[in-house]
Amino acid sequence: MTQTPLLPSEEYIEQAFFFQSMREKIEENAPLQEILQSVREEVLATTKLPMAIDFLKAELRHLGLFHSAMQRLSHYFAPFQTFLIAAAEDERGRFDFRIALEILKLEAEFRAAEASPAAMFVYQFEVLCRHRLKYDPGLEAMAGDPIFDENWRNFLQALRRRIGMIDLADLIYVRSEYYVEQQSLRRKATMPDEPPIFGAREGRIALANRKKDPLLLFSALQRQLKYPSVPKPKKHVEADDLVHNLAQRLIAVEQRLKLLEEDQKGGFDLSKFYAHPEGKNKPPGHGLAD
Structure with missing residues (x-):
C-alpha cells in the first residue's frame, strides 16, 4: 500500500468543512452533482481540495461512486477515509452514508488538531x-x-x-x-x-x-x-415506524379496492360496516321500518 503523506492542517480543516457540507445538503435531498459543485465554490481555492472535488465529480458521473476516486487520490485521502466511504457505498452493508460523512468530518477535525x-x-x-x-x-x-x-x-x-x-x-x-x-x-x-x-x-x-x-x-x-x-x-425506530405506517396504508388501500369491486358488481352493502347491537343480527336502521 502506498503511504499517504501527512497534509497541512488547512487541508484537514477544509476536508472537515467538505464532509459536513455534504452531509447537510444530502439531508436536504439535493442532487450529488449539485452538492459537489456548490461545496467546491465554498472551499478555499488555495488548498488542493477543489481539484479533488473535480475528480470526485468526474468519477461520480461515470461510475456513480465516490470511493474509487478517493482510492486513486491516495496522496490526498487517507486509506481509512476511503475505506469508510467504500463501506457506505456497499449495497450489501447497512452502514449509512450520512453517518460515514459525520465520522469523517470529526476525524478530519481531529487530524487538523494534530491528534x-x-x-x-x-x-x-x-x-x-x-x-x-x-x-x-x-x-x-x-x-x-x-x-x-x-x-x-x-x-x-x-x-x-x-x-x-x-x-x-x-x-x-x-x-x-x-x-x-x-x-x-x-x-x-x-x-x-x-x-x-x-x-x-x-x-x-x-x-x-x-x-x-x-x-x-x-x-x-x-x-x-x-x-x-x-x-x-x-436507531431503526424511524424505519420501523415507517414500515408500520406503510403496512397500515396498504391495508386501507386494499379495503377501498374491495369496496370499488363490490360497487361495480352491484353487491355494495354498507350495512355490514355498521356495528350491530348485542344479541341482534339486524343492522341498525331496520327497527325504523318495524
Whole structure:
C-alpha cells in the first residue's frame, strides 16, 4: 500500500468543512452533482481540495461512486477515509452514508488538531466496533495512515492476526509506558521487546478495563483523556415506524379496492360496516321500518 503523506492542517480543516457540507445538503435531498459543485465554490481555492472535488465529480458521473476516486487520490485521502466511504457505498452493508460523512468530518477535525497516534487509533478502532465494519480491511486501511509510524504499523498488523483471540485492553496495556513502569519495579521481570506506543494513563485505563466490553474502554478513554466520541449508529425506530405506517396504508388501500369491486358488481352493502347491537343480527336502521 502506498503511504499517504501527512497534509497541512488547512487541508484537514477544509476536508472537515467538505464532509459536513455534504452531509447537510444530502439531508436536504439535493442532487450529488449539485452538492459537489456548490461545496467546491465554498472551499478555499488555495488548498488542493477543489481539484479533488473535480475528480470526485468526474468519477461520480461515470461510475456513480465516490470511493474509487478517493482510492486513486491516495496522496490526498487517507486509506481509512476511503475505506469508510467504500463501506457506505456497499449495497450489501447497512452502514449509512450520512453517518460515514459525520465520522469523517470529526476525524478530519481531529487530524487538523494534530491528534496523537494513540487517540487516532482508538477513534478509528471504535468506528469499526460500533458500526460493525469488517476488521481485516479496516485495520489494513488504518495501517496505511500517515499518522502511524513503523512501530504502530507493526502493532496494527499484529492486531489483524490476533483480533478476537486477545483482549484489546490487554494489547494496549502491554504496549503502554505503564506496563514498562510496572515491569521495572518487579525483580527479574522481563522487559518488553517492542517499545511502548501508548502512554502511562492509557495503560492504567486499559488495565482497569480488562475482560470488559471494549466500548467501556473507549468510554473511559474519552472521559479521562478527552478522546473524541464516535457518532453512534442511528436507531431503526424511524424505519420501523415507517414500515408500520406503510403496512397500515396498504391495508386501507386494499379495503377501498374491495369496496370499488363490490360497487361495480352491484353487491355494495354498507350495512355490514355498521356495528350491530348485542344479541341482534339486524343492522341498525331496520327497527325504523318495524
